[in-house]
Amino acid sequence: MDQNEPPVHTIKQYVQTSFGSNHDFRLNVHEISQLFLSEKPQLQGSNVRLLFHGTKLSAILSILENGFYLPETEDGMFGKGVYFTDVSTKAARYTLSKDSPVGDSGYLLLCEVDLGNMKATYVAEKWELPKEYDSRACIGQYQPDMKGFKQLGNAKFPDCTQLIMQNPKLDLNYNEYVVYDTNRIRPKYLLKITKS
Template sequence: MVFDVNLFTDTLREFEIDLTKMPLGRLSRAQVLKAYRVLTELQQILEKGQDGQVQPVLKIEREVESKRFKKDIGNLHLLWHGSRLSNYVGILSQGLRISPPEAPVTGYMFGKGIYFADMVTKSANYCYVMNGQGLLLLCEVALGDIQEEKNGREIKKPKRGKNSVKGIGGTVPNSDEFENLNGATIPFVVYDEAQIRLKYLVSVKIGSTLL
């Protein structure tokens, strides 16, 4: 199966999703500053010889998502989320959703929540690339007060007074360098869909060295 960007975009328009091209040169100053860390990370990965190529960045606006977004929780972060190509029509029309109660619990490090990463390499592992083509979401996430967890366990929702869960990993992004891109990364988990706002869809041609 060959990924056709034009066909994919036309399909999204049929779902009345406002998905417009947003070249990096047209981003506002505030947007550039806010996205600097994550976009710089992606750029540095590619410049360090990784077999990858960034395709157009698309800006996403979902009115229902913007209205319900719980920004007052605070601690807003731009975080990565990866998923297989076949999931994106549903994601972009309905947003990221928590698995229903009847779905199996296996495979979730911290229970049924929506998982994000602060390093693109972690989310890229969930793209299940076809012909080297994958899609990554850059989302605005209201983390609020974070509950830190060292070991995986089933969590239905954060403790009282907490808004999200953070798995403590061994490698964190650094503004100067990335010492171990293939090491442990930090997952963030939210259990309320209203804490998420889709912001950008990044099409990436990913080689095996990036995954």
């Protein structure tokens, strides 16, 4: 995609303002590719968010070819789901190694995720999501200094300039969102990032 298009500026701003307050690095975005996955219809829900997903490059290639799948094990804090975040550096920790040097590069997926009716969660819980809910919103200690939401296409994301400490007693540092139905996920952008 043309790196001078308005969505590119919006995405770069989202990456740069959603860094983790206790992460010792920032991210530079070098390239943004819009994904056109013909088998994935536009999400029509009323609570579609634009969220980061970080993983190894081999997994990203598999996602782009075959789509997301639910894990077979319950290794995650919130069970067998697909995990997203609204914090760029949290997602980047799954694609860049903790000890990687400044200048190391990797990729993030920016996805439209239909969260539907979210169950707010404040501690780790692996039990099955009650039927009236579509996703878990796992609340972190640090929250965006929300001025509301911005919109990009069909999805919204936090309009913020930084993350601020809200509740130091929570289990998570940063928000995570977990969905258990891969039909609620639409990969939208592939971001090439470097650690700075």
